[in-house]
Amino acid sequence: MPELPEVEAARALIEAHALGRPIAAVDDRDTYVCRPHGVGELSDALVGRTLTRARRIGKSMWVETDEGEGPSLGLHLGMAGRMVFISEDVSAGTSYAGDPMSATELAGEAGGHPDPRSSGNPAWARFTVEFEDGAALILFDKRRLGRAVLNPDLSGLGPDALEVPRAVFAERVGAGTAPLKARIMDQSVIAGVGNLLADETLWQAGLSPLRPAGELTDEERAHLWRTLRRCTRAAIKHGGVHTGRFIPYRRRGAACPRCGTEPVRATVGGRTTWWCPEEQT
DNA sequence: AGCATTGTTTCACA
DNA sequence: TTGTGAAACAATGC
Numbered sequence: 001m002p003e004l005p006e007v008e009a010a011r012a013l014i015e016a017h018a019l020g021r022p023i024a025a026v027d028d029r030d031t032y033v034c035r036p037h038g039v040g041e042l043s044d045a046l047v048g049r050t051l052t053r054a055r056r057i058g059k060s061m062w063v064e065t066d067e068g069e070g071p072s073l074g075l076h077l078g079m080a081g082r083m084v085f086i087s088e089d090v091s092a093g094t095s096y097a098g099d100p101m102s103a104t105e106l107a108g109e110a111g112g113h114p115d116p117r118s119s120g121n122p123a124w125a126r127f128t129v130e131f132e133d134g135a136a137l138i139l140f141d142k143r144r145l146g147r148a149v150l151n152p153d154l155s156g157l158g159p160d161a162l163e164v165p166r167a168v169f170a171e172r173v174g175a176g177t178a179p180l181k182a183r184i185m186d187q188s189v190i191a192g193v194g195n196l197l198a199d200e201t202l203w204q205a206g207l208s209p210l211r212p213a214g215e216l217t218d219e220e221r222a223h224l225w226r227t228l229r230r231c232t233r234a235a236i237k238h239g240g241v242h243t244g245r246f247i248p249y250r251r252r253g254a255a256c257p258r259c260g261t262e263p264v265r266a267t268v269g270g271r272t273t274w275w276c277p278e279e280q281t
Numbered sequence: 282a283g284c285a286t287t288g289t290t291t292c293a294c295a
Numbered sequence: 296t297t298g299t300g301a302a303a304c305a306a307t308g309c
Contacts, residue, residue, distance in 0.1 A: 002287065002288080003288090079288050080287080143288095187289085195288085241287065
């Protein structure tokens, strides 16, 4: 689920609820999600400190501790991760993106009837930060492809897709021989665009995912930059990339909501890709 | 049973 | 050396 819009919602959740609370305990026993750290490493580094700022580039976020004096906590949601904050104050119980979940529901066992399909399944809590006041910040991830790591290396990331200036975007995206979709999903070129946001943006921009990135005109690059910003902002506002206009039509037998043509499917940049062959050229 | 999955890393190859 | 694409990763869901 998580692309830039979901991660931004998670970052905002941390910023709104988890800052300023001294850390009492950390559960880092899942050494796959917390790798390369061993059990207790994140705990030793974080207990006694306080989260002071939540930041994000693309799909990667990190939380500074003790005004930058302590280590930073890197968090990545992977393919299916979500951040949840719970506290005694039930009204604050919420998840990262338009899918509020009460503390009662999150209690799972305590509720008596935990839904195994729920992302709040207690068994899917892969990393937990408990605060002295009883609140907790939890990374739920049914597939364990998310990450919690100290002092994350973000040097391989390009500029954030929402922050990158138009001219920089044009220079970085409008180069190379790879298909356009692969180019905008390359996190070292620009950071934050995933499979669904890429399909949505290219559909809205009327550009084929197969176009060699380096062959775009100046006008097309500028148009793509504006369209990507609009799609990303809309996804943040509406609760995630799945709210995109084109997303429901990424399936066999559908009809493009603008022209009625059946979308086509192919693998582009290693990912399943759907587009309108009539309008996207 | 088999295939697909909103992400990232590693590896093979041109 | 650089760029590109496939496979692997974990664990479901259909």
